[in-house]
Amino acid sequence: MAADVAVKTPYARATAPGQPNSAVFMQINNQGEATRLVNASSSAAKVVELHAHTQDQGVMRMRQIDAIELPANSQVELAPGGLHIMLIGLEAPLQDGSQIDMTLEFDDGTSEQLDVPVQMVMPAGMGHGQPMSHGKMH
Template sequence: MRNIIRSTLLLATLFGFSGVLFAGAAEQVTVADAYVRAVPPGQTNSASFMTLTNTSSNDIVLKGVESPAAKAVELHTHTMSDGMMRMRQVEKIDLPAGQNVKLQPGGLHVMMIGLQQSLVPGEQIDLSLVFEDGSKMALKVPVVKLQMKMQDAAMKQKMN
């Protein structure tokens, strides 16, 4: 039993000195400007957006997202197909070493399907990012109302 304890302490000491090399992906990613869109009553789906920064020197893979606020939470993107913008699920989002990846409207995003609660502006929801190595990052994400300015700008751009 003592040998097991000594071995465990030795390994912990070795890993402790090399923490950066053995840290989980969740410890190597920072999140900025995260929010989830508020939706009108009766709307069953919403989306979340954020900027993810991989602060490590190794590529990291985001494999999924979890939240008690929705029945299903998926990684999605938009693609142009036959002149139509289409949304589709993706298995993963690559986070290249030392780079930012923006999850934004019209691009990569987190899709929340089958909302389990109202998304009230000013409140927060729980969201967990799940990485390929199994590590997770728990977030409190604010709910924001979609600004009409963004919609107006998109409409003006379509008309020109």
């Protein structure tokens, strides 16, 4: 694990059956020198990419980025509508209440293994209201 980097509250977005992609969010606290998150991997998906949302002529677009900057003594938020880790080609639907594995790799060669809980997340811009139910009743 990177000496001064701590990952807080990681979670993956639950998916409906047949939905091929998901995203992972978290807070990364860096108490030391500036570093960068340069790669992530998980057995839950065929491809894992670092992504950012950018404004392109007034439209929000997702794009893959090479790294997520972690400035010295900072907290970086990976959240819906912003920086996130994309899971592409899921091996199975991500069910609320389950968890997936993830490895984060930093530019100093260190890595951190995470167990990431899967949670229902309202899509950005959906506002408040009742989430749609796609499955078993509790």
